[in-house]
Amino acid sequence: MTPTATGTREAALAALRDLVGRDDAEFHDGQFEAIEALVEGRRRALVVQRTGWGKSAVYFVATLLLRRAGAGPTVLVSPLLALMRDQVAAAERAGVRAVSINSTNAHEWADVLARLDADEVDVLLVSPERLNNPSFREQQLPALVRRIGMLVVDEAHCISDWGHDFRPDYRRLRDLIAQMPAGVPVLATTATANSRVVADVAEQLGADLGSAGSSIGGEVLTIRGPLARASLRLGVLRLPDAATRLAWLLSHLDDLPGSGIIYTLTVSAAEDTARLLRERGHEVRAYTGQTDPDERVESEGMLKRNEVKALVATSALGMGFDKPDLGFVLHLGAPSSPVSYYQQVGRAGRASDNADVLLLPGPEDRAIWQYFATASMPDEERAARVIDELAYAGGPVSTPALEARVDLRRTPLELLLKVLDVDGAVQRVAGGWVATGTPWTYDRERYARIAAEREAEQQHMIEYETTTGCRMEFLQRSLDDDTAAPCGRCDSCAGAWFPTELAAGAVDTAAGAIDRVGVPIEPRKQWPTGADRLGVPAKGRISPGEQATEGRALARLTDLGWGNALRSLLAAGTADAPVPAPVLAGCVRVLAEWGWAERPVAVVAMPSRRHPLLVDSVARGLADVGRLPYLGELGLVDGGPTGEPGGNSAFRLAGVWGRFSAASLDVPEGPVLLVDDLADSRWTLTVAARTLRAAGATAVLPFALALRG
Known part of the structure; x- marks a missing residue:
């Protein structure tokens, strides 16, 4: 030297x-x-x-x-x-x-x-x-x-x-x-x-x-360097459903060493799990991308000081969180690749000799991966539309203004703009975005390769769950670590280190917790910016006389309990059929617990292109149970709604504006229950409620089987 x-x-x-x-x-x-x-x-x-x-x-x-x-x-x-x-x-x-x-x-x-x-x-x-x-x-x-x-x-x-x-x-x-x-x-x-x-x-x-x-x-x-983590003891416990997984957690959370992180795949799962654990006396907090920033900082500090047993978190608690003595990482549902799984479990055992890492995969994991599959790759048609709009504008266009000109929601639009900016086709300047004039070519082959790699990673995660070989070695090989060798500690190498029995009554407690029904559907109160550019004569606040009241959905599509049934029922390719009896029973429970100011006097169904039998059967079933008149479906005008789900608010509103009619319905004075299959942007329900209010309903109570998100 x-x-x-x-x-x-x-x-x-x-x-x-x-x-x-x-x-x-x-x-x-x-x-x-x-x-x-x-x-x-x-x-x-x-x-x-x-x-x-x-x-x-x-x-x-x-x-x-x-x-x-x-x-x-x-x-x-x-x-x-x-x-x-x-x-x-x-x-x-x-x-x-x-x-x-x-x-x-x-x-x-x-x-x-x-x-x-x-x-x-x-x-x-x-x-x-x-x-x-x-x-x-x-x-x-x-x-x-x-x-x-x-x-x-x-x-x-x-x-x-x-x-x-x-x-x-x-x-x-x-x-x-x-x-x-x-x-x-x-x-x-x-x-x-x-x-x-x-x-x-x-x-x-x-x-x-x-x-x-x-x-x-x-x-x-x-x-x-080698990526093996000698302090980690890996394991996989396959259980039949969400209730059993939660029952295991209720039974054994206190047995896990120190304090740690419980990862879930969705915000609703994190919140539901944290609520259940708190109700059973466990000191935990939910931590998601929707958690207030100050609360996130507070929760991080509480975990570092061991003032909570765990944070129940989405991937929002990931890279960079540093608690050297984190005792365990547990997953309720698997991330979509071994690489991202390795990144999350790497939070544990950084400065300790032992830490436990347990994966409790769910049969619904693949459906959730698909549900959240997005978006780091640009769509060719949408990218061209964004570039054309900016070029036509001739000056800076703000993101909200651009959102009103292209049929994209804010989050995917911002991501697309970043991709186009990095590629040199657009540039962020004071006042918004401009087109640079640099030609942009969609690299179809590259994005196809990336999409194929994502699918392969999902399959690799399934293989991790089912491998009979060393789990740490599997993760190392997934990251192309040529030093990979059996760890001698995981459940494959040394046998299951975790208990499998469940405490008496734990399954019933967990099942009851996730069987909760009734998610609020917040009414729209403001017309979206830019709707007038699309031929919709509406701006500012929605008049109280035109608004819907707060509605209800049976559950979110991402919920631990009802989410599986609803995702299956509403999945693309699922044959339209009358509502299953258990789902209708859940809907009846929502109405029984609603607590509305005034009981509805009639039921109306939304006209549905994808699920007409399903929506009609829910509406008729609720009318029968409630002994209410079923007025039928709202009529369609000029072929009904245009456009597809997934666009931004202005385009979604324009696609349904003036497309519903109550002319064929004898709408009574009083509150009307309006039934639909899926509440997404809520503009369909907003315009339908406006139509019913104009026809004489004093209030409209939206009800949907599922709320997206």
């Missing part, structure tokens, strides 16, 4: 020991190699190492050494707010001055920028989305790029559309790297990348290395 390398190692080791607070700390295999490549070689490096290996130590130590050598601040691109909070706290322990700019701390931006100008910041954490914020991109980023000492891309699998959590904004990093001065080191880190993702990320990190002076150290250095 050269004197320079020796000096660097000594300085790096001292910084590492400050970071972890231990005088006897030593580097893990590969850590100093990465630091040396960044500090001495000013290279571009990709580090693929298991969770808990110490990837953050690499970039914090390298930052300290680079700053001492006179380099500018490190820019750390981090995908999640929870990750940013943990990283800032870790940096402070090492004496690294770290600050973040994100959507939740706008009140601090001025102070952050002042500290940057005064060179009082060692690490600036930003989200990938912030890189394309017009004011940040145009006002702060150029000066930052000129001074940047190192770029770090955390959770780098997000760069690759082969990765399990691809994010279009990460693709911008390729352009950012190309703008940086020569010799600025770049570090990308991840724990979840197979060979395809590694190659893709490395290619993007080194996109400009062929140009003269673009890097001191030459090609991208990849440091890849």
Whole structure:
């Protein structure tokens, strides 16, 4: 080792020991190699190492050494707010001055920028989305790029559309790297990348290395270690249904070590499970993408302090959450790939000798995977429509205004705009979006390959559940880890380590909890922006005399209890038939528990193209049980609704506006129960209610078998 390398190692080791607070700390295999490549070689490096290996130590130590050598601040691109909070706290322990700019701390931006100008910041954490914020991109980023000492891309699998959590904004990093001065080191880190993702990320990190002076150290250095987690004890317990899985949890949650995370596939499952466990005396909290941000922070802190037994979470609690002594991770339902499963179970046992990981898959998992299958790939027709609208506008168009011009809901529209932006076809500017004029070609072959890979990953997850071989070895091989070998700890290697018996009455308790019926259908109270552009003479608030009242659905399509039956009943390709008796009985229970201000005086059915027998039988059945007159279906005008499900509010409204008639119905004065199969955007029910109100109904009570979402 050269004197320079020796000096660097000594300085790096001292910084590492400050970071972890231990005088006897030593580097893990590969850590100093990465630091040396960044500090001495000013290279571009990709580090693929298991969770808990110490990837953050690499970039914090390298930052300290680079700053001492006179380099500018490190820019750390981090995908999640929870990750940013943990990283800032870790940096402070090492004496690294770290600050973040994100959507939740706008009140601090001025102070952050002042500290940057005064060179009082060692690490600036930003989200990938912030890189394309017009004011940040145009006002702060150029000066930052000129001074940047190192770029770090955390959770780098997000760069690759082969990765399990691809994010279009990460693709911008390729352009950012190309703008940086020569010799600025770049570090990308991840724990979840197979060979395809590694190659893709490395290619993007080194996109400009062929140009003269673009890097001191030459090609991208990849440091890849074994992904086996010796602390984890993996297992799979296959149970027949959701009630039995919950019964197992009620019986054995307290037996699981320490505190941990219970993952579910849907928001409603997380909320239902948390409610059931709390009712039975367990200290748990729900944590989803719909949880208030302040409540999320509070819940994270409670878990870290072991003030709760578990957070019942969706994938919203994933990358970057850092509790080194997390005792267990349990899944109620399987993620859609072994790679994403490995990423989630990697939360456990990071700094402990033992942690338990148990998967309780469900027969409904495939249906839920399909239900949520979306969207990181653009649709050719919709992409062309967006580009054409922006080109025609001739100036910036805001996202809400664009939403009113193209038949796309806000979330998929924003994702599509990001993809087109990264591809160079559109650009975000002050005031909205513009077309760049750069030709855009739909890469059909590439997207077909990606879709096929997603399907293969789902099959691999099924194979993980059913394998008789070592489960850790299976996960390692799924990530192309050539060091994979039997772990000796999982249920395949050492036998089932988890109990299988259920406490007396647990199944009945769980079944009763998930058999709850009645989900509110909130009435629309505001006409959507831009509807007037589509020929709908409506804007502003919906008149109280035209509104529906709050309605009810039997359940959500994603519910643990009724969700399976409803997804099957309403699935594409399912033959239309009268409502099954158990489902009708559930509907009757909803009405019995409704608590309406005034009992309905009649029942009307929505005209249904896909499920006419089903909707008619529900309406007739409810009318018979309630001894109410059944007036029949609303009539259709000019062929009825146009368009397909899934569009945005303005287009959905335009597709049903003026398409219903109550002329053939003898609508009595009083509340009318309006029956449909599925409540999605609620615009169909809103317009139908308006029609019935105009025909004399004093109130309209919407009822649907299922609520989407």
